[in-house]
Amino acid sequence: MTIMRKLYVSSLLIGAMYLIAGIVAIVNWSSMLLGIEPILSIGYIPPDAGFALVMITIGITMIAAAYFRDNIAKCLACALVGSGLGIASAFIQIAVTLAVGLDVIITWEEGDVLGTIFDVLREGIIRADVVLGLPALVLFMMSYRALKRLL
Amino acid sequence: MKGTIKLALAGSPNVGKSTIFNALTGGRAWVGNWPGVTVEKKVGVMKLNGYKVEVVDLPGIYSLTAYSIDELIARNFIIEERPDVVVVIVSAINLERSLYLAVSLLELGVNLIVALNMVDLAEREGYVVDVKKLEALLRVPVVPTIAIKGIGIDKLKNIIIQSISNPRRNPAIVDYGDPIEKAISRLCSFMKTHTPEVVHTYHPRWLAIKLLENDRDVVEKVKLLPKGDLLINMANEMRKELESVVGDLEVYMVNQRYAKILEIVDKVVRRVRVKGISVSELLDTVLLDKFLGLPITITSIYLMLYFAYNVSLPLVDLVDALFSSLADYTRLILQDKAPLLASLLADGIITGVGTVLVFTPMIAIFYILVAILEDVGYMARVVFVLDKVLHRFMLPGKAIVPLILGFACNVPAVLSARTIEDENDRKTVIMICPLSTCSARLPVYLIIASAIFGTYAALAITSMYVLSIIFALVIGFLFKSFIFKGPSIGFIMELPPYLMPQSRTVLIKTWERTKRFLTKAGTVILAAAILVWLLSITGPKGLIGPEALEDPALLKASWVGAIGRALQPIFTPMGWDWGATIALFFGFMAKEVVVSTMAMVYGAEETSLGRAILAHFSPLSAYAYMIFVLLYVPCVATMAVIRSEIGLKYAVLTIMYQMVLAYLASLAVMFIGMILGLG
Amino acid sequence: MTDPIKLSEAEVGKAYEVIKVEGPALIRRRIMDMGIIPGAKIKVLRLAPLLDPIEILVRGVPLSIRRAEAQYIIVRETS
Numbered sequence: 001m002t003i004m005r006k007l008y009v010s011s012l013l014i015g016a017m018y019l020i021a022g023i024v025a026i027v028n029w030s031s032m033l034l035g036i037e038p039i040l041s042i043g044y045i046p047p048d049a050g051f052a053l054v055m056i057t058i059g060i061t062m063i064a065a066a067y068f069r070d071n072i073a074k075c076l077a078c079a080l081v082g083s084g085l086g087i088a089s090a091f092i093q094i095a096v097t098l099a100v101g102l103d104v105i106i107t108w109e110e111g112d113v114l115g116t117i118f119d120v121l122r123e124g125i126i127r128a129d130v131v132l133g134l135p136a137l138v139l140f141m142m143s144y145r146a147l148k149r150l151l
Numbered sequence: 152m153k154g155t156i157k158l159a160l161a162g163s164p165n166v167g168k169s170t171i172f173n174a175l176t177g178g179r180a181w182v183g184n185w186p187g188v189t190v191e192k193k194v195g196v197m198k199l200n201g202y203k204v205e206v207v208d209l210p211g212i213y214s215l216t217a218y219s220i221d222e223l224i225a226r227n228f229i230i231e232e233r234p235d236v237v238v239v240i241v242s243a244i245n246l247e248r249s250l251y252l253a254v255s256l257l258e259l260g261v262n263l264i265v266a267l268n269m270v271d272l273a274e275r276e277g278y279v280v281d282v283k284k285l286e287a288l289l290r291v292p293v294v295p296t297i298a299i300k301g302i303g304i305d306k307l308k309n310i311i312i313q314s315i316s317n318p319r320r321n322p323a324i325v326d327y328g329d330p331i332e333k334a335i336s337r338l339c340s341f342m343k344t345h346t347p348e349v350v351h352t353y354h355p356r357w358l359a360i361k362l363l364e365n366d367r368d369v370v371e372k373v374k375l376l377p378k379g380d381l382l383i384n385m386a387n388e389m390r391k392e393l394e395s396v397v398g399d400l401e402v403y404m405v406n407q408r409y410a411k412i413l414e415i416v417d418k419v420v421r422r423v424r425v426k427g428i429s430v431s432e433l434l435d436t437v438l439l440d441k442f443l444g445l446p447i448t449i450t451s452i453y454l455m456l457y458f459a460y461n462v463s464l465p466l467v468d469l470v471d472a473l474f475s476s477l478a479d480y481t482r483l484i485l486q487d488k489a490p491l492l493a494s495l496l497a498d499g500i501i502t503g504v505g506t507v508l509v510f511t512p513m514i515a516i517f518y519i520l521v522a523i524l525e526d527v528g529y530m531a532r533v534v535f536v537l538d539k540v541l542h543r544f545m546l547p548g549k550a551i552v553p554l555i556l557g558f559a560c561n562v563p564a565v566l567s568a569r570t571i572e573d574e575n576d577r578k579t580v581i582m583i584c585p586l587s588t589c590s591a592r593l594p595v596y597l598i599i600a601s602a603i604f605g606t607y608a609a610l611a612i613t614s615m616y617v618l619s620i621i622f623a624l625v626i627g628f629l630f631k632s633f634i635f636k637g638p639s640i641g642f643i644m645e646l647p648p649y650l651m652p653q654s655r656t657v658l659i660k661t662w663e664r665t666k667r668f669l670t671k672a673g674t675v676i677l678a679a680a681i682l683v684w685l686l687s688i689t690g691p692k693g694l695i696g697p698e699a700l701e702d703p704a705l706l707k708a709s710w711v712g713a714i715g716r717a718l719q720p721i722f723t724p725m726g727w728d729w730g731a732t733i734a735l736f737f738g739f740m741a742k743e744v745v746v747s748t749m750a751m752v753y754g755a756e757e758t759s760l761g762r763a764i765l766a767h768f769s770p771l772s773a774y775a776y777m778i779f780v781l782l783y784v785p786c787v788a789t790m791a792v793i794r795s796e797i798g799l800k801y802a803v804l805t806i807m808y809q810m811v812l813a814y815l816a817s818l819a820v821m822f823i824g825m826i827l828g829l830g
Numbered sequence: 831m832t833d834p835i836k837l838s839e840a841e842v843g844k845a846y847e848v849i850k851v852e853g854p855a856l857i858r859r860r861i862m863d864m865g866i867i868p869g870a871k872i873k874v875l876r877l878a879p880l881l882d883p884i885e886i887l888v889r890g891v892p893l894s895i896r897r898a899e900a901q902y903i904i905v906r907e908t909s
Contacts, residue, residue: 035606050453057450061443073428077437092458102465106472151427214863218856247889248865405862444879535894539880542896643864646892
C-alpha cells in the first residue's frame, strides 16, 4: 500500500469510530432530554450534546480525507486537521478530568475523598474522546510526516 | 543621562508589532487611553546608550487617512507630539501593502527606520528581499528582523541610536508627475510666505498633498489657522484644474504611491525558488471548507468554553474557600470586640474582594485561549466563517470575540469590543454584551432548574444559552436599525498566515488584560459590596445591625427589605415573592449572589435550597425567573466598564432596555405558559 | 476582452483585474488603502461556508471582504 492510501484508509476507519461515538452521544442526549433512560448504553460515551458535536466534527473531517483521496493536498490537510482536533479534545478532556479531581480535594468536606477522586479520574480518562486520542495521535504523526515530504 | 527620546512604533495588524514592542521595552508597558477616545495607548521605556527612550505603540493601521479613528490617532500623534524617531514595521511576506504605510509615514516627514520583519517566512515562501537596495531606494535605514526569535533586535537598537543623532527623512519619496508636483510646490511656497503658522505645525509638502486630496481632518484644522481659508481655496481651485487632467485626484494619488511601491518591490524582491503550496493554504482548504468550515469553527469555540469553564473550577473553588474561611476567621476574632467592624470586614470587604477574585481564574484562562487563537491567526478565520450570521443582524464580524468572551464574564467582553473600528458598531456590540449569559448566571440556572425541572433541567439550562444568543443578535439588529443608524465602514480583514504562538507574547497579553479586568471590575464590585452591606444592616428606622444578614425577619426591616417590598407588586404577575425580588436586587452586584441571597432569605442552607425553591416557585414562575436573571441588568462591574468605554448615557440606556426586556420577556413566558395551561 | 462585472459576482478560482472602485468616499478609500486600486490583480480564493464574505488574494495577501463592499469593486476577468 502506498503511504497516501494507508493514510486515508486509517483516517476513514478512525473517523468512523469518532462518528459512531458522536451519534451514540446525540441519541442518548436526546433521550435524556425526553426523560427516557439512555437507549444505547455503550461504554463510556456521555449523553452530552457538546461531546457529540466535537466527535461528529472530528469524525467527518477524518472521513473527508478519504473522500478527497484524489487530491493529495486536501486529503492530507483533512487528516491533519481531524487528528489535530482529536488530540486537542483528548488533551482538553484529560486536563478537565485532572481539574475536576483537584476540585474534589478542594471542596472536600466529608466522605471517601480518595474513592471519589478515583471514580472521577477513571470515568474521565476512559471516555471515548480520550481513548480515541491515541489512534488520532498516530494518524497525526502519519500525516505530519507525509506533509513534510509534500512541502 | 543624555535625555529623553520619543520613539513611535507603527505598523499594520499582523506584522509582529507587539512582539517588537515587547522585545524593545522588555514587555513592561504603561497602558492607558489616547486623549478623548478609548483606543488603547501603550507606552514602554527602553534604556539605550544613556538615552531614555519612550516607546509609544501606535494603533495597528494600514494607512494614514482620516477615515478611521486609529489612523487619525497615529497621524495626530506624529504631527502634534513630533516623535524623534519612528520605527515602521514592514512585513516581508506582505511587502507591497506594508510599504504603503512606510511611504505614507515618509511623506509625513518623519525620521524613519524600517524594520523588515518576518524575513524567515519570506524565505520559506521562496523569495529574498535585498535590504541594501531597499535602503537605497527608500533612503532610510532598513533592518531585517525575525522578531519572534529575537533576531535583528540588537541591530535595530543600534540603528535607533544612530538615527537619534543623524535623522533620515525622505518626504519626497513619491513623484506625482509634472502638473501635480507643480501644484504642490506652488502651495508650499505660498505657505512659506503667507501662512508661516501652518508650516510650523505641518510638513509643507505633506500638507499640500493632503489639501489637494481634500483630507477632511486637515482641511478642518487648517481652516482655524490664520489665512487658512486662503490656502484651502487655492488648493480647491487647483484640484478642480488637476482633476480635469488626471481624473479623481484621490484615486490618482493612491495610484501613484502604489506605482512607486511596485517599482521598489520589483527591484528588491528576488525569487529563489518556485512558490510551492504553503502550510497556511493547506490548512485553510479544510478549516474554511464549504462543509467542514462551520462545524470545525463551532467545535473550536465549544472546546474553548468547555476547557475554560472546567479547568478553572478548582481555582475558582479554591479562591472561594479561602475567602469564606478568611471571612469566618475575621468574624471569630472580632465578633465580640467590635461586631460592626467584623461584619463590615467579613460581609462587606472580604466578600466583595472574593467576588472579584472568584472570576479571575476563569477569565485569565479564557484570555490565554483567546490570545493563543489570535496569535495563531485562527481568530480571523472564526470571524470569516461566522461573519454572515452577524452581518444578517447588521453586526460587524468582529463582534464574535466579545460575544464569546461574554460567556465567561461580560466585563472582558465589553473591553474586547475595542477592536471594532466603527463607533456605531462598537456601541451596539458593547450594549448587547451583557446579554451573553456569563458564568455568574450559571449557578442560578443550575440551582433553580435542578430543583424544579428534574430530568428536564439540562434542557432548561441549554435553552438559556440559546435564548442568550438569539436575544443578543436580535437586540443588536434593533439597535443598528433604529438607534445607531448610518453607514458602517466596510471592513476588509486580512487572513494572516498561521504562526506558532509565542508563550511570551501570549502571557504578556493575558497579564495586561487580566490586570485591566481587576482594576476595572475590582474597585466597583468592592464599593458595591460595601454599599449593599450598608443598606442591609440599616433601615428606615436606623441601625439594625449585622444580624440582619442572617435573619430574614430583620432583613425585611432594612433598606434592602424596604426596596424589595416596594418592588414586589410589580412582579406579582410572575408570582415571585419578596425573597425572590430581594435576591434579584443583590444580583446587581454579581449575578451568582442571587443564589446565596435566596438561601439566606428562605432560611435554607445551599444544600437544602432546592426544597425551599420548590416551595416558593411554580415551574412557570421559575422559568420566568431564569429568563429574568438572564436578561435583567448588567452587574455593577459591567455597568462601570460600559460607562467608561462609551459613556454614562449609554450605560443608563443599557440598564433601562435590559430591565424592560427582562420584564417583558418573563411576562411573556407567564402569559404563553398560562395559555398553554402550564400555570 | 470580457465585460466588467462587480467583484461580488466574480467566480471562485478565477483571476481579475480591477477597473474601478466606486462607493461612498469612506468605503472607497478603505478599499483603495488595502491596495485594491485600478490595475491591481485579484484572485477569488473561496467563499465563506455561508457564502459571504469572500476571500480574495490581492498583492499576495489573502483578504476577507463582504459582498456588500465587494459590489463597489468593478473588475474584468483576465486569463
